[in-house]
Amino acid sequence: MTYAPACQSRFTRPVFLWALVALLTDLLVEWLPSHGLYPQVPRPLTLLPLVPVTLFWVSLVRTILKMDELQKRIWLDSVFIAFMATLALTFVFAGLDRIGIHRTPADDIGSYMMLFWGGAYVFCASRYR
Numbered sequence: 064m065t066y067a068p069a070c071q072s073r074f075t076r077p078v079f080l081w082a083l084v085a086l087l088t089d090l091l092v093e094w095l096p097s098h099g100l101y102p103q104v105p106r107p108l109t110l111l112p113l114v115p116v117t118l119f120w121v122s123l124v125r126t127i128l129k130m131d132e133l134q135k136r137i138w139l140d141s142v143f144i145a146f147m148a149t150l151a152l153t154f155v156f157a158g159l160d161r162i163g164i165h166r167t168p169a170d171d172i173g174s175y176m177m178l179f180w181g182g183a184y185v186f187c188a189s190r191y192r
Contacts, residue, residue, distance in 0.1 A: 077122040081115050081119035085112055085116045088114075088115055092108065092109055092111060133191060141184040145176055146176075
């Protein structure tokens with residue numbers, strides 16, 4: 064059994080493509096002013112990543128509605144694990160901030176959440192194979 068066709072189809076799904084476009088758009092909007100290529104990004108241009116993010120969410124909801132029961136269970140299990148890990152990490156960061164050891168920017172929590180979700184999804188999917 065080969066998994067190459069399944070992987071290729073996953074990379075061409077609208078959910079993956081809109082997530083990739085949203086990431087690239089966000090990185091571009093953040094990267095241009097910080098590297099001096101474009102001195103100041105106009106305010107309306109900073110909202111540009113919201114368009115592919117909105118399309119990502121729409122395609123994600125459509126994808127979830129088309130899933131069978133096992134796929135939904137894997138997805139919900141991984142979301143729950145990622146939520147609980149992010150909640151615990153947020154408590155740790157709040158405690159470290161309260162005692163003055165470490166201050167974590169609020170922007171970093173989303174990155175950790177996506178990392179937790181990716182790891183939890185791989186773990187949950189491997190349990191059902």
